[in-house]
Amino acid sequence: MRDGLVLSLVATLAAVVAASDYNYSHVLELSLLFYEAQRSGKLPIDNRIPWRGDSALGDRGQNGEDLTGGYYDAGDFVKFGFTMASTTTLLSWGYLAYRDAYEAAGQAKYALSAIKWAGDYFIKCHVSPNELYGQVGDFNLDHTFWGRPEDLNMSRPAYKIDTQHPGSDLAGETAAALAAVSLVFRDVNPGYSSKCLEHAKQLYRFASQYRGLYHEAIKGAAQYYDSPPPLSFNAGIFITKVCEEISRSVQRTALHRYNFACSNRSATDDPQFLDEAEHHYMKFRLKERPNEFFYNKKVAGVQILLAQLTRQPDYMEAAQAFCDFTVDYQKKTPKGLVYIDKFGTLCHAANVAFVCLQAADAGISPTKYREFARQQIDYMLGDSGRSYVVGFGHNYPKQPHHAASSCPMRPAPCGWDAFNWPRENPQLLKGALVSGPDENDHYMDKREEYVYNEVTLDYNAGFQSAVAGLRHLQLEAFENNRT
Ligand SMILES: *[C@@H]1O[C@H](CO)[C@@H](O)[C@H](O)[C@H]1NC(C)=O
Ligand SMILES: *[C@@H]1O[C@H](CO)[C@@H](O)[C@H](O)[C@H]1NC(C)=O
Ligand SMILES: *[C@@H]1O[C@H](CO)[C@@H](O)[C@H](O)[C@H]1NC(C)=O
Numbered sequence: 001m002r003d004g005l006v007l008s009l010v011a012t013l014a015a016v017v018a019a020s021d022y023n024y025s026h027v028l029e030l031s032l033l034f035y036e037a038q039r040s041g042k043l044p045i046d047n048r049i050p051w052r053g054d055s056a057l058g059d060r061g062q063n064g065e066d067l068t069g070g071y072y073d074a075g076d077f078v079k080f081g082f083t084m085a086s087t088t089t090l091l092s093w094g095y096l097a098y099r100d101a102y103e104a105a106g107q108a109k110y111a112l113s114a115i116k117w118a119g120d121y122f123i124k125c126h127v128s129p130n131e132l133y134g135q136v137g138d139f140n141l142d143h144t145f146w147g148r149p150e151d152l153n154m155s156r157p158a159y160k161i162d163t164q165h166p167g168s169d170l171a172g173e174t175a176a177a178l179a180a181v182s183l184v185f186r187d188v189n190p191g192y193s194s195k196c197l198e199h200a201k202q203l204y205r206f207a208s209q210y211r212g213l214y215h216e217a218i219k220g221a222a223q224y225y226d227s228p229p230p231l232s233f234n235a236g237i238f239i240t241k242v243c244e245e246i247s248r249s250v251q252r253t254a255l256h257r258y259n260f261a262c263s264n265r266s267a268t269d270d271p272q273f274l275d276e277a278e279h280h281y282m283k284f285r286l287k288e289r290p291n292e293f294f295y296n297k298k299v300a301g302v303q304i305l306l307a308q309l310t311r312q313p314d315y316m317e318a319a320q321a322f323c324d325f326t327v328d329y330q331k332k333t334p335k336g337l338v339y340i341d342k343f344g345t346l347c348h349a350a351n352v353a354f355v356c357l358q359a360a361d362a363g364i365s366p367t368k369y370r371e372f373a374r375q376q377i378d379y380m381l382g383d384s385g386r387s388y389v390v391g392f393g394h395n396y397p398k399q400p401h402h403a404a405s406s407c408p409m410r411p412a413p414c415g416w417d418a419f420n421w422p423r424e425n426p427q428l429l430k431g432a433l434v435s436g437p438d439e440n441d442h443y444m445d446k447r448e449e450y451v452y453n454e455v456t457l458d459y460n461a462g463f464q465s466a467v468a469g470l471r472h473l474q475l476e477a478f479e480n481n482r483t
Helices: 002-006 010-017 024-037 081-097 099-104 108-125 168-184 190-209 219-225 244-260 272-283 299-310 313-329 345-361 366-383 416-420 457-482
Strands: 132-136 158-161
Touching (some): 081 099, 081 108, 081 168, 081 457, 099 108, 168 190, 313 345
16 A cells, blocks of 8 residues: 555556557446436436437325436336435546546536436435435336336335434435535536535434434335345345444445545535544444445445545555455456456446545555456456447447337337347447346346346446546546656
């Protein structure tokens, strides 16, 4: 670590990424199109997805509150607040860290719009200080349907947390997301930025004062979660197994980070957040090396955020332990992909790539971690012999497990026939990163094989942020060469 600190960061850049075979700017553009295709609610006139229209315009809270908008979680049509918030935090983190990459790619405008689409929805869901909707749509009912979101007509109940049914993990995650959105919009839309921050602070207080796990609070959902494991295609089913306390402290740290660290202007001057984050880090022993970085396993992110914020040896060493383990000892496929889980294989690898790019930016083993991140991402873009990003590169996935894109153009009917149709999806779901290969680099491009071909909001988030990080390094390297 200390060697890393004294290394000149720029000197290591050129060798690592300058010569990549892949157009990272183009990948950013595509990934943002994937998010656009996942939009629920009334679409703006500048919608770029020709096969998408307005949908789920009847989404309402228990007292008739407007809950339209937000994103569909995956290839189905439930709106899960938890993964949406986690996705938003990670996209915002990547944007704040690597804005130059988005700007150089001409994608800053689309990134802002993707982030705001989620922020607007969270604000709608936060109907009073201690009341937050965390899910719209009934999972079982939703899964009786295969077709277009524009044709949804089943009832879509909404589930919330409140003081009687608290959910610190969900409230905290949403607080972190809104704080991150607030920072993203500091310059471009100060009014919106303060509004997001105000909601973030209220949600943070709600999470702290009323403790509980949201999947216990949202009873309507819990009855499905508690049924025998539905080996469902939706990676967004989150029976979150994270300990309530850890989860809460993780969220606090994230909130703090976005308030204080991503830019030189704090969103709030209240030092309470860092104190509490450090307190929880000790209390809940977050020092232990995690195995992964995932929407429901955030400790690795906490460690690196605290390292960046404080530069304290404890956090720096924890971040280094995680990345060294990941690079040197984590299980890998024969072709070198980090293999953590069969669900979201590529997402897991992209997430650790992003976290270790962040560690590199903090001066920890920069060359080693950047080379690792490039290798993981380039595996997904083609080094493995194929692309795993729909619409990009060589032999990309043709049958993502995604109902809307499996349908012909409207007004042709669409239903389970489309699910069973043994040919490529009629609509190109540009930019979607599929779940990925198994531990032997084996992959099946079949719609029903969701273990390989699932697509979700959170699968793309760390990936997009890591790609932005690699593009950022290229820009720095080019700049360095010129001067
Ligand atoms: C990379 O992709 C961007 C966006 O699609 C495009 O404008 C640019 O020309 C591409 N660059 C190269 C070198 O092909
Ligand atoms: C929903 O659509 C299906 C198929 O078009 C139809 O059979 C059903 O009656 C509709 N249900 C409602 C509640 O409108
Ligand atoms: C942060 O802001 C302060 C006051 O505006 C300024 O003096 C300082 O140089 C800035 N630090 C960095 C790292 O940009």
